[in-house]
Amino acid sequence: MKSPRDVVLVEGVRTPFAKAGTKLKKVHPAELGKVALKQVIAQTNLDVNLVDEVIIGNTGNPPDSVNISRVVALNAGIPLKTSAYTVHRNCASALESISNGFEKIKSGTMDVILAGGTENMSQMPTLPPKKFQEIYEKLFAAKGPKQALPLLWSLFKADVKQIKALLSGNMRDEYFPVISVMMGLTDPFVGINMGQTAEILAKEWGLSRETQDRFALRSHQLASKAMKEGRMREEIAPVYLAPEYKEVISDDIGPRDTQTMEALAKLKPFFDKATGSITAGNSCPITDGAAMVLMMSREKAEALGYKPLATIRSYGFAGLEPERMGLGPVYSTPVALKRAGLSMKDIGLVELNEAFAAQVLSCQKAFDSDKFGQEKLGLSSKIGEIRDDILNVNGGAIALGHPVGATGTRIVLTLAKEMKRRNTQFGLATLCIGGGQGGSMILENEG
Numbered sequence: 001m002k003s004p005r006d007v008v009l010v011e012g013v014r015t016p017f018a019k020a021g022t023k024l025k026k027v028h029p030a031e032l033g034k035v036a037l038k039q040v041i042a043q044t045n046l047d048v049n050l051v052d053e054v055i056i057g058n059t060g061n062p063p064d065s066v067n068i069s070r071v072v073a074l075n076a077g078i079p080l081k082t083s084a085y086t087v088h089r090n091c092a093s094a095l096e097s098i099s100n101g102f103e104k105i106k107s108g109t110m111d112v113i114l115a116g117g118t119e120n121m122s123q124m125p126t127l128p129p130k131k132f133q134e135i136y137e138k139l140f141a142a143k144g145p146k147q148a149l150p151l152l153w154s155l156f157k158a159d160v161k162q163i164k165a166l167l168s169g170n171m172r173d174e175y176f177p178v179i180s181v182m183m184g185l186t187d188p189f190v191g192i193n194m195g196q197t198a199e200i201l202a203k204e205w206g207l208s209r210e211t212q213d214r215f216a217l218r219s220h221q222l223a224s225k226a227m228k229e230g231r232m233r234e235e236i237a238p239v240y241l242a243p244e245y246k247e248v249i250s251d252d253i254g255p256r257d258t259q260t261m262e263a264l265a266k267l268k269p270f271f272d273k274a275t276g277s278i279t280a281g282n283s284c285p286i287t288d289g290a291a292m293v294l295m296m297s298r299e300k301a302e303a304l305g306y307k308p309l310a311t312i313r314s315y316g317f318a319g320l321e322p323e324r325m326g327l328g329p330v331y332s333t334p335v336a337l338k339r340a341g342l343s344m345k346d347i348g349l350v351e352l353n354e355a356f357a358a359q360v361l362s363c364q365k366a367f368d369s370d371k372f373g374q375e376k377l378g379l380s381s382k383i384g385e386i387r388d389d390i391l392n393v394n395g396g397a398i399a400l401g402h403p404v405g406a407t408g409t410r411i412v413l414t415l416a417k418e419m420k421r422r423n424t425q426f427g428l429a430t431l432c433i434g435g436g437q438g439g440s441m442i443l444e445n446e447g
Contacts, residue, residue, distance in 0.1 A: 004299035007105045008308035008446065012116075012413035013039040013237045014291035017401040018253040024288040025122035027239060029058065029405075030065045032290035033072035033118035039237035040114065040292045041076065044306065048077055052110035054084035055100050056292075057093025057117030058405040059184065060124050061086075072118065088405075091353070091431055092317070092439035093117050094291060095408025099315045099441070101295045111300040116292030119405035123288075127178040131158055181286060187322045187435060194325070194434055195271035198278045198356035201326050205362045209277040212357035213264040216282040216398045219354055223395025224257035231394055231421070235413055254285060255399040282357040287401025291409035310416040310443040313426070314339035317439050326359030328438025329430035330366040330376075334383055336428070336440040344384025347442075348424035351411040352386070353431035354396035363432075364391070393418060407431065412441055419445045 013036050018024040024032065033056060041048060056069035065071040073084040089096040094117025101113035128136070135155050142148040158175060165173035186193040202212065226232050238250040269276035270283070301308055316335025320327060329352055337343060344367070354360050366372045367386050373379040394414060397407065411429040419427045423445065430440040 002298065004297065005106055005108060006298040007102045007312045008296055008298050008301050009310045009312065009412070009416055009443070010294040010296055010301055010306045010308050011040055011044050012235065012291065012293035012309070012409070012416065013043065014235055014406070014410055014413060015239050015289050016236055016249050016252050017287050017289035017403060017410070018249065019401055020122040020286040020288055022253045023241065023249045024120065024239065027120060027241070027288065028065070029060060029062060029118045029120040029123065029290070030068050030071045030075065032120060032239070032288065033068065033116070033292070034075040035237055035239050036116060036118070036290040036292040037072055037076040037114060040294050044294055046294065048082075049079055050112045050304075051078055051082050051114055052112050053101075053104065054078055054082065055087060055097040055113060055115045056084070057087050057089070057095075057097045057408060058119060059088055059090060059093055060119055060121065060405065061088070062123065068118065073114075078114070089437070089439070090434040091355070091402070091404050092408045092433045092437070093405045094410070095315070095412065095429070095431065095439045095441060098293065098295065098312070098409060098412060099317075102312050102315060105295060105297050111297045113295045114292060115295055116290065116409040117403075117406035118290035119403035120288045121181055121286045121403060124181040124184070127180055129162070129175050129177060131174055132162075185434065187325070189435070190323045192323060193271065194355065195278050195283065197323050197325050198283070198358045199272045199276050200323055201362040202277050202358035205358075205365050207277070207358050207361050210265075211361065212277060212282040213261055215357040215361060216264055217259055217261055219392065219395045219398040220256050220259040221395070222393060223252070223255035223399035226394035227251055227255060228257075231417075235417055252400050254287065254401045255395060278356060278358060282398065284355055284397035284402040287403040289401065289403040289406050289410070291406045291413055293409055293413060308446045309420060310446055313342070313442040313444050315439070315441040317437060319437050322436035325434055325436045326355060326362060326432045327366055328432035328436070329363050329440060330372070330383065330438065332438035332440040333367075333428065333430055334377060334379065336442050337383075340442045342426060342442065344386070346426045347428045348390060349393065349415060349419055349422065349427040350386050350391050351415040351427070351429045352391060352396070353402065353407055353411055354392065354398040355402060355432055357398060359432055360396070408439065412443070416443055419443060423447070
């Protein structure tokens, strides 16, 4: 039953997603966010004076835009009077931004919110080793050449040792540079990275290398098909590259229509070289991109004459063991379903973020397991099957990429657009979260 305080998605836009180190590598995440936000405003002909707040997810936290939401908002033409803040929930940061907006609109506190996420993983810095940091700290405090010269000599010797560390490839060496994105993808509680958590799931759920590679191939094939048929263009705002602004990026840089099982089979395991099955080919790439949505209360949307894309029925977050973080959707989805008063049988489309093929396939198995539902979730039976024909029908992050701070909004947007095309009543957007959490959101098609 419709209510004036229903929270609706009016429209959404994202930038192309580009594999790190490619066309978007020099585009600041605030600029990516601005492109998406301005396009949402333009497509809806929104009076920006009506916006109550801007909420944007980001994990890289660039030092020149610490509250990146405020920077994006002002650069996109949002008035000075309108507040803006940034949220961080690892992979679900951009889902968190929407859930924050949901609560504020549902409660009656606000009526119009712009939410989303932005990330440029290419620009996450490489940090100097601690040995260098110690020298720099003393050098900055040095008083005169007498104190500075010995420190400069120490810096020179440290440089030589760093070269040796780099040539040996020993990342554990105290002189090896700290790659921040790798540090960020390592769980501080259990001390293993996200790829290693996927290896745990692959072994526990008996997933062969071939099964994972076949899923990765499916992702590329579906994403390439969606691109060729123009479905992805419906949600993408082109990015014009500085300084001349003549080169334009309009499509995702990641999906490969020439991908084959043979090529995937040639890749070596990346995280467990001896017995592993997780490769660069059956994992999502590190990616740059942004995505934004316009949210309103139903009564406000109707008063302004907007026909919404979808209603947000509910959302849910839940925790689990960090070393099995990939199963997060299995834990958070029952929470969202209960709040929506629905079951998995009601769900006609699912966007489940593809951090790793093993992670998605493990989720499918766990969703359909009575034993898992009873023993791990305290349910009377399984959550319910996620059929292949409703799962990531336009491909997923293995092909499209996973800009960590933006993906949560991307999956919601992609889901809402596809539900509209297919006239699907209910859809589920869900993803695992580094640190051992899951996030889920249920949408209802407005018809």
